[in-house]
Amino acid sequence: MPDIVVLGSLNMDLVVRTSQMPRPGETVRGSGFATIPGGKGANQAAAAARLGAQVEMVGRVGQDPFGPVILENMRSQGVGVSRVIADADAPSGVAVIVLDAQGENSIVVAPGANDRVTVDDVYALRGLLAESRYLVTQFETPLPVVQAAIRLANEVGTPVILNAAPALAVGTDALHGVQVLVVNESEAQALTGSEVSSFTAAGEVGRQLSRMGIPVVILTLGARGALLVTSDQAVHVPARRVDVVDTTAAGDAFVGALAVALLRGMDLVEATRYATCAGTLATMTLGAQPSLPTAEQVQAFYEGGPF
Numbered sequence: 001m002p003d004i005v006v007l008g009s010l011n012m013d014l015v016v017r018t019s020q021m022p023r024p025g026e027t028v029r030g031s032g033f034a035t036i037p038g039g040k041g042a043n044q045a046a047a048a049a050r051l052g053a054q055v056e057m058v059g060r061v062g063q064d065p066f067g068p069v070i071l072e073n074m075r076s077q078g079v080g081v082s083r084v085i086a087d088a089d090a091p092s093g094v095a096v097i098v099l100d101a102q103g104e105n106s107i108v109v110a111p112g113a114n115d116r117v118t119v120d121d122v123y124a125l126r127g128l129l130a131e132s133r134y135l136v137t138q139f140e141t142p143l144p145v146v147q148a149a150i151r152l153a154n155e156v157g158t159p160v161i162l163n164a165a166p167a168l169a170v171g172t173d174a175l176h177g178v179q180v181l182v183v184n185e186s187e188a189q190a191l192t193g194s195e196v197s198s199f200t201a202a203g204e205v206g207r208q209l210s211r212m213g214i215p216v217v218i219l220t221l222g223a224r225g226a227l228l229v230t231s232d233q234a235v236h237v238p239a240r241r242v243d244v245v246d247t248t249a250a251g252d253a254f255v256g257a258l259a260v261a262l263l264r265g266m267d268l269v270e271a272t273r274y275a276t277c278a279g280t281l282a283t284m285t286l287g288a289q290p291s292l293p294t295a296e297q298v299q300a301f302y303e304g305g306p307f
Helices: 039-048 065-077 112-117 119-123 128-130 143-157 185-192 199-210 250-262 266-281 295-302
Strands: 004-007 011-018 030-037 055-060 079-088 093-099 105-110 134-139 159-165 180-183 214-220 226-229 234-238
Touching: 004 039, 004 079, 004 143, 004 234, 004 250, 011 065, 011 119, 030 039, 030 065, 039 055, 039 065, 039 134, 055 065, 055 112, 055 119, 065 079, 079 105, 079 112, 079 159, 105 234, 119 143, 119 295, 128 143, 134 143, 134 250, 159 250, 180 185, 180 250, 185 199, 199 214, 199 226, 199 234, 214 250, 214 266, 226 266, 250 266
Parallel strands: 004 055, 004 134, 011 093, 055 079, 134 159, 159 180, 180 214
Antiparallel strands: 011 030, 093 105, 214 226, 226 234
């Protein structure tokens, strides 16, 4: 049985680099193009598997040329795909990613088969979830499906890590039953209506989310690291400075590593440090899943001196 069940999206990323982002109506020249498997769910599953966890992926791909490639890539990462359905009525999800010279990205997602994951797909997971240690999920499958999975995990006693991404304004009920919430600045603002414009603001937003009944809230702050907020502490975990190539999947590397660190029994602060190391390393390589670090790389970076 898996350590971690990941319910989420599986995409093919279409990646192009350019010196500057195009303005509305403008055409700019790109310097390269690549097709790279991605999707937040698949990225997080692959991140956790690379760090040594047994992971089972739950979702849908299309019966198009991208579908088999996505599934074979998952298998090659060590992720189980027996619960991924090949949908005959929708194409595989696709993300168009434009990277600028600083490695920052703009992304447009066409969900395809990801939008066809159903509550019935979730109900079939009861036995699997009951035997696993964590459920990890995001907002790239339909919200009712995510909520059903959280409820089911609660029923069988499996803790839930929710990465509330992409940014989505949802009610408090959508977060009920989540033990660990991971959000970046824009996602935190979507949930609370409050802008994360400073560390002080980040702390207040974290406490706002904590007051919604979420035991552990982690705000990822890009190059500034992460902020861990619980009912009795707020701890800033800085990130080391590195040469950034591509920020795609850095947040997914963080979430996958956080799940693995908690699985190994790290306390919350050290688990956040470990996850921050994984997220930082992921910015140093082009692409989503190709950038995900190995257990040896993260451990070496984690042990490499003070934060």
